[in-house]
Amino acid sequence: MSILIGVGIATTITAFYLGKKSWQAFHKAVGITPGVLTYQDPHAPVILSRLKWQQLNLNSQHLQCLSDAQLRQLQRIDDKLALYQRYLTDYQQHLTEQGRTPTVDEPQIVLQKLLYTRLPEILASYYYLVNNSVADNANATAQDNKQAEARHLLQQALHNIERRLDQGLEQMDDQHLQDLRVMKRYLDSRD
Structure with a gap:
């Protein structure tokens, strides 16, 4: 039972970590910085x-x-x-x-x-x-x-x-x- 809880926690942490890194990579790929969004009208x-x-x-x-x-x-x-x-x-x-x-x-x-x-x-x-x-x-x-x-x-x-x-x-x-x-x-x- 403790093994299942440990695997569940590890999976959750890994999913959260990979999700966060993917989100940051996506923002970097499109050239924006999260939290620093300013629109400039051309x-x-x-x-x-x-x-x-x-x-x-x-x-x-x-x-x-x-x-x-x-x-x-x-x-x-x-x-x-x-x-x-x-x-x-x-x-x-x-x-x-x-x-x-x-x-x-x-x-x-x-x-x-x-x-x-x-x-x-x-x-x-x-x-x-x-x-x-x-x-x-x-x-x-x-x-x-x-x-x-x-x-x-x-x-x-x-x-x-x-x-x-x-x-x-x-x-x-x-x-x-x-x-x-x-x-x-x-x-x-x-x-």
């Missing part, structure tokens, strides 16, 4: 004070006149830049460990200049154009046209920067794939 307006920049150093005053879509795009650019910088640093460190000299090509230099020098300048120019409008009604149409053109030019610049970042990330992936192909050919030639 269409809610962006709150400028809550934006965290990983790589970009932007003047928050210049960001106040941007639309939600532009702020979201800047956030995407910052996230891609953080990934790009991490890949670049790891790859250059890998080359250094192999005794090879890491090189910097022209697209990397242009991208760095765009992100760290030109983007803040573009945002400052846009901010001053939008916020320092002429109050005269006679020039209101001309001012509206200038602001519309400025919005268009800013959007083109953001798209250009994001496209260059995407190309840089794709180029790094291609380089890693090429390195793997070279190693495979080397190993196949040794058979």
Whole structure:
């Protein structure tokens, strides 16, 4: 009788333990943490004070006149830049460990200049154009046209920067794939 009670208790404890571990594994697989469920509406307006920049150093005053879509795009650019910088640093460190000299090509230099020098300048120019409008009604149409053109030019610049970042990330992936192909050919030639 005591054996049956012991087996029953062991079975209950094992079932509880496996159930709990399965439940935690399920939550981990779908990417949520139990007890820490917060919903963020992807269409809610962006709150400028809550934006965290990983790589970009932007003047928050210049960001106040941007639309939600532009702020979201800047956030995407910052996230891609953080990934790009991490890949670049790891790859250059890998080359250094192999005794090879890491090189910097022209697209990397242009991208760095765009992100760290030109983007803040573009945002400052846009901010001053939008916020320092002429109050005269006679020039209101001309001012509206200038602001519309400025919005268009800013959007083109953001798209250009994001496209260059995407190309840089794709180029790094291609380089890693090429390195793997070279190693495979080397190993196949040794058979």
